[in-house]
Amino acid sequence: MKILYRKNLGAIIVAFLAVVFLRAPVKAEVLRMIGPEDVGGAWAQVIKRFHKRHPDIQVKYISGPWSTDERQNMYIRSFLSGDPIELVYMDVTWTAKFADAGWLMPLDRWFTLKKQEEFLPGAVEAGRYKGSIYRIPVRGDVGMLYYRKDLISKPPRTWGEFERICERYSNPPERYCIVFQGMQYEGLVCDFLEYLWGAGGEVIDPNGKVALDSPQGLEALKFMRKLIERKWAPKAVLSFQEQHSLSAFSQGKAIFMRNWPYAWTILNREDSPLRGKVGIVPFIHKEGYESVGTLGGWGLGIARGVKDPEKAWKFIEFATSAEAQKILHFRRGAVPSRKALFLDPEILKVSPHYRDLYDIVMKARTRPPHPDYPRISDTLQKHVSAVLAGVESPEEALKVMARSIEGTLRGKKENYLKRLTLDYDLKRTLKNTILFTSISVPLEFVLGLLIALLVNAQFRGRSFVRLAVLIPWALPTAVMAMSWQWMFNNPFGVINDLLVRGGFAERPLDWLSSPSGAMSAAIFADIWKTTPFVVIILLAGLQTIPQELKESISIDGAGPLRRFFHLTFPLLLPFVRVALIFRVIHAAGIFDLIWVLTKGGPADSTRTL
The missing domain is CATH 1.10.3720.10 (MetI-like)
Known part of the structure; x- marks a missing residue:
């Protein structure tokens, strides 16, 4: 009896364990991503919908600091630690740096040419490095020109048209012609590039050579300096970031403003004095050339070393879908990266200016794609600022910037003590x-x-x-x-x-x-x-x-x-x-x-x- 009892007890235990383990759910794959605070719960909603369709994949959104640089450093630390954050939510300027370091996985096998055609061309190019795609655009951004529709009937397209309007309508200090981002930071680089590209110039040409010290570069710097000298822009613009420019423009201190798409929503709030009085157009350019806006925005990539990249791609595919981008737009005001959404009836009902924005964002360009872009940007920031402040001449600034960027591209390795003494x-x-x-x-x-x-x-x-x-x-x-x-x-x-x-x-x-x-x-x-x-x-x-x-x-x-x-x-x-x-x-x-x-x-x- 004891032997039979033991056999029955053993059989019961085995059967119980089999039932438990067979019925236990398969552990979901956890994919992490870092972003700013999820204001409005946009990403939470995107992830919730994704989980309903893919219960075997769990996406964890990590709320990082608002500082873009600090979030970039969080990703870098994870790469160096050997435990990379699987989903890399990147700014447009990170792609080259991360890809060159070998931290990202190429996405060409999933992001085919046919799929690329559904997105804004500039946003796609921002994810390309040395011929391969490493970043899929989630949301876009572009610099553009705001103007007062109640003051001028026809907005300018060229520098010449802009100058004539400034001569006629500006009345400083009560009303300047334009405000922009003139503080020594990344925003100033974005502004300068729009003048440079609008004159046919380049920082780095297609062959990888520095092309900044050129007639086009000189014209761009001289035109920006002229804005200050003629008092078409206030001298205080040298301390302006986006919010300062918007504040001055919304108070009627300027006819034009260079800014990003987010400003349109603020200017058209019910309590805004400029509600219904503001239009948007592509940024001005030199006669004979085309308008180009500086591209901004965020996209997703996959960290190299991820256990199951197919699952990571499934989330990226959903997060960049029309459904997800509409959630991000309605809950967070994000500009889509898909072309079709700029004519979507639901979006146009809330954001009617997207018809005009589409033409602007289609011509957007990314900043110089180089692993050492932060150093290139730093060089541009301080010397363009010096020109606006009257500390350096445009000619002097161009030569110094060109030499500095050439050194960055070459990656100088001569005697560091000598470099320090001459730096x-x-x-x-x-x-x-x-x-x-x-x-x-x-x-x-x-x-x-x-x-x-x-x-x-x-x-x-x-x-x-x-x-x-x-x-x-x-x-x-x-x-x-x-x-x-x-x-x-x-x-x-x-x-x-x-x-x-x-x-x-x-x-x-x-x-x-x-x-x-x-x-x-x-x-x-x-x-x-x-x-x-x-x-x-x-x-x-x-x-x-x-x-x-x-x-x-x-x-x-x-x-x-x-x-x-x-x-x-x-x-x-x-x-x-x-x-x-x-x-x-x-x-x-x-x-x-x-x-x-x-x-x-x-x-x-x-x-x-």
Whole structure:
């Protein structure tokens, strides 16, 4: 009986385990992707619909930081770690870098020529590197010209037509002709390329040679400089990013604006003063040439080393479908990358300007596809900014840019010590760092010492004052710098408004759009931010001075100055050294404040080590 019982029990256990394992669902393949915060739940909806059709594939959307560079670094770290993020959600400028490093899988076997014809040509080319496709476009973007339909009946197509309208209708400073992205950052490169391409020029020709130092390049830079010299664009445009340009245009400060498609929706909101008064056209070009807009947008690729690339492709195929792109458009305002969607009745009902946008985006071009594009962009940023600021002539800037980009393409490997001693950028940034540190640190120390002496004294409300003094230091640097950027802004900033109203200035000052003004603004913001740090250290030192010594020197008849120099300051010296050492180290390595406030511009005037 015992033997029979054991046999039956064993059979039951085996049968139970068989049922459990046979009925257990197959584990889904997990595919990860990184993107910005999923505002509106657009990607969540796309992934939900995909899961219904492919329950064996699980896609995990990782919300990364808003910074494009930071998300790029997250992908790079995953590639180098040996555990790559499977679905690579890429900006148009990443393709060459990622493909050249061998981090991406070619997609030609899936993305056939027939399928490519369904997408915008520029968006397809942005995913190509050395003849192979590595990125499939999900959403598009393009630079274009906005104009006031209520002010001009016929928008310009050429530089000449644009100049005639500016001469006739602009009335600075009440109304300028155009606003654009003139700050020293990637947006300025996009603007410059549209002028360059519109004159028939190139940064790198089809043979891979630098073609920037050309008559076309010179014409493009001279035309951009003319916008500032003729006051067709405000000098303050050198501190403008997209949001500043949009703000100026929406307040009626300009007839034209160079910007991206997102601005149309904002300008046509119910509470917008320009609702129904704005049109869009391709960006202006030189007579005899064609308009070209700078391509933007995002696409998907597959990381090399993925276990099952077929499953990864299934998601990319769905995410780039018309169904998914409509979800991204309606929930997030994304510009589609499929041609047919620009004439889709449902989209046109919400975005009627897409009929005009289609002609613009069909002519869009991607930025120079090179693995070292960030270095190329950096070169263009600082020297185009220098031309707009009047620091360099167009001729000088072209020669320097061409030499620098040629060095980037060749990948110079000569003596690094020699390169450092002759490096133009190092000399400039070293000079800026010394200037910034030598002015900000002494001022912060003097102010910090005075405030520490003040809050160390006995008076009513001392605790509240001490707390208030620490507020600037407690605020996040990025938030603080963004606030100062708006306060220093011309013509919208409160600082200029107070100076003009108080009679201290006849007109708004170009704080952030001139080299000296930008450095002054950076120093001022740093003093406001970090003086409380000095106060904390010195106040701690003042608290250690024995009260008996203070009373003793006072009995001897010492006045305030004598007490300070013969008692307070000598005993405070150890704390002074600590404060100065920390402040010099921090000031010499300042980055976040400068980056948010000025991006290192204009003309590299605020770029530090």
